[in-house]
Amino acid sequence: MSAQISILHIGLPMDHPSIPSDIRVKVEQGLKAVQIEMNKAGLNYQLVFYSPESGLDGFAKQLKTRPCDGVLVGGGVTNSADMTYFMEQIVDVTHVNAPQAKIMFIHEIADVHAAVDRWFKHV
Secondary structure, eight states: OOOOOEEEEEEOOTTOTTSOGGGHHHHHHHHHHHHHHHHHTTOEEEEEEOOTTTOSHHHHHHHHHSOOSEEEEOHHHHTOGGGHHHHHHHHHHHHHHOTTOEEEEOSSGGGHHHHHHHHOOOO
């Protein structure tokens, strides 16, 4: 049996000012549902939340101590031109600390399955 595929889905915290308050509950529920689905599909799928304000030191440490097969960057980061530098930082931290990890980008929660399937045929 092959090793379990590990995916870290990095996104902004739900209370981040760039996430409109009227969609936070819906996004949070969608993320939780996707996490459950992906774990049921046999992936080690984990959501982690960082922001430009919090920095990525914790993310770097996580990548060093628990290597993953893929890093998926969420829509809160990829959909905003204001987050371009933060997205580049995520890519750089991933490249340095988990060079073997595939880096995936989504624009909405519905894109998660397709993004993971592009690199890992998990179902």
